[in-house]
Amino acid sequence: MKHTYAVTGMTCAGCQYKVQHLLSQVDHVKEASVDLEKGQVTVDMDQHIATPTLQSALKEYPKYQLTDAPAVASSISGDAVQDEAKSWFETYKPIVIIFGYITLVSIIVGSTLIGFNELLAMRVFMAGFFLVFSFFKLLNLDGFADSYAMYDVIARRFKGWGYLYALIELALGIAYAADFNPVATNIITLVVMSVSIIGVLQTVLNKRAIQCACLGGVFNLPMSTVTIIEDGLMILMSALMLFMY
Template identity: 60%
Template sequence: MTHTYSVTGMTCTGCQAKVQSLLSKVPGVKNVTIDLPKGEASIDMDKHISATQLKEALKDYPKYQLAETNLNHHTEISPTTDEDKKTWLQTYKPILLIFGYIIGITFLAEWVQGDFVWMRWMNHFMAGFFLVFSFFKLLNLKGFAVSYRMYDIVAKRWNGWGYVYAFAELALGLAFLTGFNPILTNTITFVVMTVSIVGVLQSVFNKRKIKCACLGAVFNLPMSTITIIEDLLMIGMSGTMLLTMLQ
């Protein structure tokens, strides 16, 4: 069953992610969808959960006030939002454009060199990937950290990891760009991305409808196989370069 509640006090995507995270931890809650412009939370639950229990989950953040609405008689019908109406291409257009730009620019850089060297191209691609993705995370660092904490296995245990991770991506981007200690850079990349993908796999396989934090809090991208492919690509490239350099 799905119930809809009004939630006041949410002013940004960081607030949205925080409320979603807190309500998702209530026993019996299967999924939480937040409509930030409307100030509403649609909660899919296994059994009836009282509003008092839901309010209790938000008690440590008094600026977020939950109240029942007159929409709750539609308990068996999940609300349809604009996000539900988007096609796959419309949903993932931002990340597809970013990958297209990075691939195009790095291939152009190889063409200018007069030959194509796979190791050099992968190095440039990973530099572009980390620099661009860290940029979007740093636009709203707090919002990213809150969203990331909803699924990452390290961020769940240490709140500060989301903040560190954004700067770690920036540092890795600069390291790949400047050619700083390639073995160390690729080793760190392999380890960090391998740990990161664990939480992604858990969320996708459990079919949790949560926001992917790969582009920070700027775009509302759902967690999906696209996120898995993105992480696997970085793991594969760093692993390939490590093996090549160590031979």
Template identity: 55%
Template sequence: MTHQYQITGMTCSSCEAKVKGALMIVENVTNVEVSKETNSATITMEKHIALSDFQKALDSKYQISALNHNEIEEQAKSWFVTYKPILFIFFYIILVTILIQYKNQSLNLMEAMQHFMAGFFLIFSFFKFLNLKGFAESYVMYDVIAKQIPIWAYLYAVIELLLGLAFLIGFNPLVTNSITFIIMSLSIIGVLQSVLNKKKIQCACLGAIFNLPMSTVTIIEDALMIVMSALMIIHII
């Protein structure tokens, strides 16, 4: 995609070169054309880049603003495109969960959460096993246990599969939910550290198949599993 921006503060050809050089090194930028005569820049990028990222790349004497697009709308579109795979996965899991409850002609919240978690772990483990080595290489970059014990990344994918099967068949709910609570609580630590430290690394939740950035979406995923397992443990006890 290509967007046009207004840039103030350029006074000479040297300024043009500095601005172009600074914008070109921004991740996902493929081409930049800058003109001090029109105080503008035409930037071609692989995906939408936030205006704040461009401003950070520039010297403080230069100010950049959007010319022919709505920045909020473009960021919303970019967010949806980035997280579309995981949004569709959650949509299908929720849909199946609702249809099962509809077929049973009753709403059983605990049963619904059990089916949701079964679908979650089975689908997410499936994507990890498509490229297990790629998942492990991504996971060791942020998980607190995998950093110290790399083989944990491989075991984690297996554990997710086993948890999915356990939830599906209703195997010992107390044990299954307790393991889920512990595993997901440990997993979220590394995710929180990465997001809070603003590390730009790939999220391994869907393995290495989709290039999803680590973000609050990943935190929500793990937190959701922690909350559901905790509620089910409380219900059982």
């Protein structure tokens, strides 16, 4: 069963992720989905949960006030229709542009006078990927940690892993850029990204409608096969680089 509630005090994607995460931890809640623009949260539960129980889940953050939402008209607004009509490119444009920029720079750097250096191009790509993606996570580290804890297998049990993960990405980006101990760097990448993709696969295969935390709380991107491809590409490239070394 699903119930919709009004939530006040949410001002950004970080608030959205925090409310979703806190309500998702309540017993018998299968999923909590926040509509930031409407100031509402839809809770999917396997049995009825009293409103005070949900309110108590937010008690450590008094600015978030949950109440029973007023009746919502059944007609679909123009904004909703526009959201439904969004193309794949419009939805994932930030990731497409970032990957395009990083790929272009990698190709340019890898193109040497004696031919194309695949190892150099991949190293530059990995450096760019981790530096750019860690940058967006660090812009709102709390928001990223809350969002990441909603699906990552480690962050669900230890929220601090979300903070550590962003710093690991930054360190890996610097290591690839400096060509520091490439074997160790690629082994760490292979392990970290392999663990990360487990939660992504579980979320996508279970068709849970939550936001992807890959770009932190800056962009509201849905979790999908795009996230699997993103993590899978890092795993594949780190494995190839290990083989080449």
